[in-house]
Amino acid sequence: MRKGCPSIQPALEVDLEHHSLTRRQVLAGGGGALCALAWWPGAALATPKDARARLATLTKGARLKKGRVRMKLPALTDQGPFTRLVVTVDSPMTEDDHVKAIHIVAERNTVPEVASFHLGPGNGLAKVSTRIRLKKSQNIIAVAEMSDGTAYLGRARTKVLRGGGCG
Numbered sequence: 001m002r003k004g005c006p007s008i009q010p011a012l013e014v015d016l017e018h019h020s021l022t023r024r025q026v027l028a029g030g031g032g033a034l035c036a037l038a039w040w041p042g043a044a045l046a047t048p049k050d051a052r053a054r055l056a057t058l059t060k061g062a063r064l065k066k067g068r069v070r071m072k073l074p075a076l077t078d079q080g081p082f083t084r085l086v087v088t089v090d091s092p093m094t095e096d097d098h099v100k101a102i103h104i105v106a107e108r109n110t111v112p113e114v115a116s117f118h119l120g121p122g123n124g125l126a127k128v129s130t131r132i133r134l135k136k137s138q139n140i141i142a143v144a145e146m147s148d149g150t151a152y153l154g155r156a157r158t159k160v161l162r163g164g165g166c167g
Contacts, residue, residue, distance in 0.1 A: 045135060046112040051105045054112045055143055058103045062151040069144050069154025080134045080160040087154065089126035089144040093119075099126040101145040108138035134160050 055064070072086040089099050098121045104114040117128045126144065134140075137159040144152045 045108050045110060046106075048107045048139070051107045051112040051141060054105055055103065055141065058101075058113070058116065059143055059145055059151045062145070062149060064143060064151050064153040066153055068152040069142050071140065071142055071154045071156040073140055073156040073158050075157070076159050076161065077134075078161040080136075080162070082131050083134050083158060083160075084129070085132050085140065085156075086127065086129045087142045087144075089152065091126045091144075091146070093121050093124055093126055095121050096147070098123075098147045099144050100147055102126070102128055103143045103145070104130075104132070105141050105143075106132065106134060106138055107141070109133070109135045114140075134158065136160050 068090045070088045070090075072084075072088075074083065077083050085104070087102055087104065089102065091097060091099050093099065099119045101119065102117045104116070105112045106114050114132050115130060119126060132140070137157075139155055139157050142154045142156075144154075146152065
């Protein structure tokens with residue numbers, strides 16, 4: 001009982017001065033936490049099917065055509081976390097014919113959607129450049145959504161030589 005408050009008793013008394021964790025307890029707790037993270041549902045890699053489903057959502061189900069989209073991506077990289085990507089779309093970028101959006105997905109990252117860029121005729125050039133994080137060797141897909149509702153597909157593959165950076 002505490003002095004001065006005879007009616008209030010602590011629910012649990014812990015002697016913190018004489019309580020310490022052993023090295024084994026700390027390692028066991030840390031190992032358990034790592035196992036939990038490894039089995040976490042969000043840590044699984046996406047599949048090509050997931051990437052296609054995400055593209056269908058982004059383009060509102062538009063039929064994807066080949067052509068007009070060029071991608072510049074290194075065929076081989078040891079910089080998975082900082083892979084440079086340039087996407088260029090052949091378009092006059094006029095009011096009647098321009099790129100509305102460029103969507104980029106990675107087939108085998110933790111989350112397939114990498115980025116979406118929204119453009120208009122005022123951009124003058126349908127070109128985006130970015131650095132993306134790649135977990136492992138995979139295909140990268142870029143889709144250009146056009147002002148007339150059509151969508152064009154571009155694809156490139158890169159090989160990540162050592163530990164990727166996403167996940």
